[in-house]
Amino acid sequence: MWLNHRKLIIIMFSILIPLFLSGCWDSREIxxxxxxxxxxxxxxxxxxxxxxxxxxxxxxxxxxxxxxxxxxxxxxxxxxxIPLGPQQPGGSAxxxxxxxxxxxxxxxxxxxxxxxxxxxxxxxxxxxxxxxxxxxxxxxxxxxxxxxxxxxxxxxxxxxxxxxxxxxxxxxxxxxxxxxxxxxxxxxxxxxxxxxxxxxxxxxxxxxxxxxxxxxxxxxxxxxxxxxxxxxxxxxxxxxxxxxxTNPLEIGVFMSVRGIGRGGYGAFAEVPGKDESVLVRTVSRNTRTKVGIKNGKPHVSIKIQYESEIDEKESAAIQLSDSAILKKIEKATSKDAKRSIEKLIATTQKTKSDIFGFGEHFRAKLPQYWNRNVKTKEKWDGIYQNLTFDVKVDSHIHRVGMKSK
Amino acid sequence: MGDPKEITALQATTILISTIIGVGVLPLPLFAVRAGETSAPFVTLTGVFLAAIGLMILTYLGIRHPHKTIITYSQDIIGKWLGKIFSIVVIFFFLILSSLTAREFGAVVVTAVLRETPLEVTVIVMLLLAAISCRNNINVFAYIHNLYVPMILAPVLIVVAFSLKNANLLYLRPIFLGNDLWNMAGGMLTVSALFQGSFIITMIIPAMKTPKKAMKASLWGILISGGLYLLIVIATVAIFGPEEIKQIFWPTLELARTTAIPGNILQRLDIIFLAVWVLAVFTTLFSSYYFTIHSIKELFRLKDHKVLSYFILPFVFFLAMAPQNVLHMYEIIQLIGRAGLLITIIYPAFLLLIDFLRSWRRKKNVAKPS
Incomplete structure (x- = not known):
């Protein structure tokens, strides 16, 4: 009797369970x-x-x-x-x-x-x-x-x-x-x-x-x-x-301030003493952002190291044959980069948009300052507008490609 | 009673790990961040620590009474009737805990995956699964947990590892933000409430081969599960930042959704994660359900717990259906969780204290006549 009872329950269950397991409420054919x-x-x-x-x-x-x-x-x-895998030719629809x-x-x-x-x-x-x-x-x-x-x-x-x-x-x-x-x-x-x-x-x-x-x-x-x-x-x-x-090139500038390592933009840099320029392409960057309080006011110092490569020169007048000239080019690119970084930060300050995330640095590294003076997004916007900053750029050109001059 | 004493320390550890890791992993970062913003990892750590203390007290009690569970030795310590009353409270608490686990599972599934499937169906499938599995004895119980632990741990670690690509360490600082200490303390309680499943150790100790090793098992269990919880909180906070987490119900699930395995193999990991999470929920539910019926059996000195398995099913189901909506459910979960700490930490501590006093008095009494 007990055995039969048990069997009955098992049978009932096995009939009932598939009803719940099918999950057909949500099944939709693709x-x-x-x-x-x-x-x-x-x-x-x-x-x-x-x-x-x-x-x-x-x-x-x-x-x-x-x-x-x-x-x-x-x-x-x-x-x-929708073609799957390699494209079949002549799909008209x-x-x-x-x-x-x-x-x-x-x-x-x-x-x-x-x-x-x-x-x-x-x-x-x-x-x-x-x-x-x-x-x-x-x-x-x-x-x-x-x-x-x-x-x-x-x-x-x-x-x-x-x-x-x-x-x-x-x-x-x-x-x-x-x-x-x-x-x-x-x-x-x-x-x-x-x-x-x-x-x-x-x-x-x-x-x-x-x-x-x-x-x-x-x-x-x-x-x-x-x-x-x-x-x-x-x-x-x-x-x-x-x-x-921004302009497309300023994206590169933005990325260097934001600390994105991967470089992809190239820019013309004037060779000092000559009227010609070379195209210097960033390979990678290393950014260090320091925040602090200077004279009671928030201050950001940005230090960027560029690793670059020379991709092209404009004319034969430039001789890329000794390291001294590379040093000069490095200096010139650093100066250009610094100027464009400063310009970009100043532009965003006008519209109160801190796309570089300096505020996060302040929040994370100077919590007491943040809690006392900032706390909200709106207040940070006001502070960002008048934020002082200094930029230090250091570029290195290690490679010039397959050409020796 | 009828249970063979065959559980090893390793098995006890795995039971603890898979019991603790459960539904809680999904909203955990939200709870922690609400309490402590960037100090969420710190809040989690203190929560784990509190839970560890509770578990150690309970384990120590268990080692002092190696043949009994809290249901039976409480009657020895504080008297038959008082012990029974408290045991009923404990049983009720775990009944509610089981139902809330099932309900939370259902809520997540209905919102995130199977949107057309009725909530009742997901809940009842889970409960049935637990009820059927609970008809086995404690050894099978241990085997089931043992089997699932690697499957629970590995995918979570994979998701965390791959997600760290997008991490922003600034979000984790300042590590200790002492803005609102009361709020942080509340968060600590909520986090340690997620470890309440570890109460199961009281049922495991009498079935262990060498109950003395239970302490080691407890420590490892809480270390591994607590470490995993901490890792999850750190990863989600580093990726989303505290402000974004406050806007998400289940940050851990969102983490899996944001994470891709490089090379376009899998563009989102949430489906894998959810599949695993179902296992994690099952083991948790399985434990609390088993504990409930096992305790009822001991309280009424029944021979077998198998019949009870289906008997309490409707109660658990109706309790699970009680919360009106998701928000209501989380309010209840936080409330019950915090109140439950009275049962899972304060009550064992109280028992241990009385137990010490009694044995001290006994010693004195023995010493006097001689």
């Missing part, structure tokens, strides 16, 4: 998903605004957010058209679908987007988010909330600012890769590997934005021609609002 690969965000224009339907709010009954309306352009992968929607907030736009797409949107493969400059200047924090809350979003996705409307980036047709968004994402990822840009992804952006003693920065892209995209500088922020951009 081709039933609308994989969003890239998103571009713009400020909605007047005519876009009219397109809005009442999807997440009714005009009178639900509160309408009073923020400016945005236009979201999403690139969705077409199932079966477009691999992605580009949809435009408007909304009051990010999630609002996403809901509107879902209303237009048959399959369930999936953001797990979102590789890149493009903010147009207007959006970046009007503030990014209102998008961060949705992006942080949503578990599908990767923290390693890229975030960039574009000069042109972001929707244009969703429609580019790069020649090097079939899927536009993947090309864009690769481009941004490789910038870091090539030493063209400091590490930058959405998680890092948030981290820097939340901490009290620094302001975030993002790559600033510009379209060149039909399908070429250029890294046109570094967009720097004050809080969540973009306040300016």
């Amino acid at each position: 081709e039933k998903r609308a994989n969003v690969l890239a998103i571009g965000v713009d400020i909605a224009s007047e005519e876009d605004r009219k397109k809005e339907d009442e999807i997440s709010h009714l005009s009178k009954e639900f509160p309408t957010p009073d923020e400016e309306m945005i236009k979201v352009t999403a690139q969705i992968a077409v199932p079966g058209e 477009k691999p992605v679908l580009v949809v435009e929607v408007v909304g009051h907030s990010f999630q609002d736009a996403m809901l509107n987007l879902q209303q237009e797409v048959a399959n369930e949107l999936f953001l797990g493969h979102l590789r890149i988010i493009v903010f147009s400059e207007d959006i970046a200047r009007s503030g990014t924090s209102r998008f961060n909330d949705f992006l942080r809350r949503n578990p599908e979003i990767r923290r390693t996705a890229s975030l960039v600012v574009s000069k042109e409307p972001a929707s244009k980036y969703m429609n580019i047709t790069p020649e090097l890769e079939r899927i536009p968004s993947l090309y864009l994402a690769e481009l941004v990822d490789n910038l870091t590997a090539l030493g063209k840009f400091p590490p930058s992804f959405i998680g890092l952006f948030w981290t820097i934005y939340s901490s009290k003693g620094q302001d975030p920065y993002l790559p600033y892209l510009e379209l060149k021609g039909k399908s070429a995209i250029q890294l046109n500088g570094l967009a720097y922020f004050h809080g969540d609002k973009m306040v300016g951009k």
